[in-house]
Amino acid sequence: THFGFQTILEEQKENMVKGVFSNVASKYDLMNDAMSLGVHRLWKDDFIDELKPGKKGPVKCLDVAGGTGDIALRILDHARETYADRETTVEVLDINPEMLAEGYKRFKKTMYHNTPQISFTEGNAQKLDKPSNHFDLYTIAFGIRNCTSIPDVLSEAYRVLKPGGTFACLEFSKVTNPVLSTVYDQYSFSVIPLLGTILASDRASYQYLVESIRKFPPQEDFARMIRDAGFSTGGDFEGKGGAWMDLWGGVACIHRGVKL
Numbered sequence: 001t002h003f004g005f006q007t008i009l010e011e012q013k014e015n016m017v018k019g020v021f022s023n024v025a026s027k028y029d030l031m032n033d034a035m036s037l038g039v040h041r042l043w044k045d046d047f048i049d050e051l052k053p054g055k056k057g058p059v060k061c062l063d064v065a066g067g068t069g070d071i072a073l074r075i076l077d078h079a080r081e082t083y084a085d086r087e088t089t090v091e092v093l094d095i096n097p098e099m100l101a102e103g104y105k106r107f108k109k110t111m112y113h114n115t116p117q118i119s120f121t122e123g124n125a126q127k128l129d130k131p132s133n134h135f136d137l138y139t140i141a142f143g144i145r146n147c148t149s150i151p152d153v154l155s156e157a158y159r160v161l162k163p164g165g166t167f168a169c170l171e172f173s174k175v176t177n178p179v180l181s182t183v184y185d186q187y188s189f190s191v192i193p194l195l196g197t198i199l200a201s202d203r204a205s206y207q208y209l210v211e212s213i214r215k216f217p218p219q220e221d222f223a224r225m226i227r228d229a230g231f232s233t234g235g236d237f238e239g240k241g242g243a244w245m246d247l248w249g250g251v252a253c254i255h256r257g258v259k260l
């Protein structure tokens with residue numbers, strides 16, 4: 001049946017995504033820097049600067065598809081450095097144990113290691129083994145496009161957030177400027193798989209990453225999906241109705257929603 005076929009495809013995608021990240025886990029941070037020329041760091045900084053975790057007091061955060069802990073570390077550093085907050089906590093959740101192991105290893109070198117501020121859990125964004133109405137902040141960075149059902153991810157995000165809690169997503173998006181778009185296409189379809197071959201001996205995984213970026217819904221469609229899940233997207237960003245903020249002309253984009 002149509003539905004049977006769909007299930008097989010979804011399972012295949014989930015397994016394939018797991019495989020992709022198992023292959024790249026140990027080289028993930030290096031590859032991220034090489035492919036984006038370090039720019040992913042600036043985008044992640046912007047993402048956290050916009051969220052200001054800790055400003056209104058300590059927050060309980062869930063960082064989904066958290067991988068090697070880039071977002072978690074920035075949240076904790078921001079809260080501590082800006083607001084002297086050492087009570088904010090982040091749970092890093094990821095489907096891939098190898099990525100989590102890299103994150104754990106990395107946190108061992110930080111002051112957060114062995115404190116209640118950080119924890120790592122294996123889990124699926126589409127079916128969170130977490131209580132409802134529990135978190136103040138849900139973050140997902142460069143992760144949602146790898147999931148088989150975006151609506152499932154969003155409805156789980158809505159469920160686990162407390163009323164008034166914030167959903168925040170950083171993801172590759174649609175480049176709107178035609179000149180920038182041509183340069184970006186050239187770069188992503190030729191340079192990135194080539195870097196994948198040279199640095200990680202794994203062209204296919206990086207080819208997949210580029211293709212998954214192309215298939216992800218553009219800004220306005222994704223904002224609508226966030227609203228369909230029950231969130232309010234009326235923020236102060238420049239995107240329609242304040243729902244999103246483009247970074248580098250839409251190469252990446254921040255979307256936010258608040259649970260009503």
Ligand code: SAM
Nearest residue numbers: 021065066067094095096099124125141143146
């Ligand atoms: N957030 C990190 C960052 O920005 O550096 C990691 C991003 S990495 C591109 C995507 C992550 O999504 C991988 O670690 C992968 O294992 C994870 N992932 C893919 N599908 C997932 C799912 N269904 N549930 C949870 N994590 C998932």
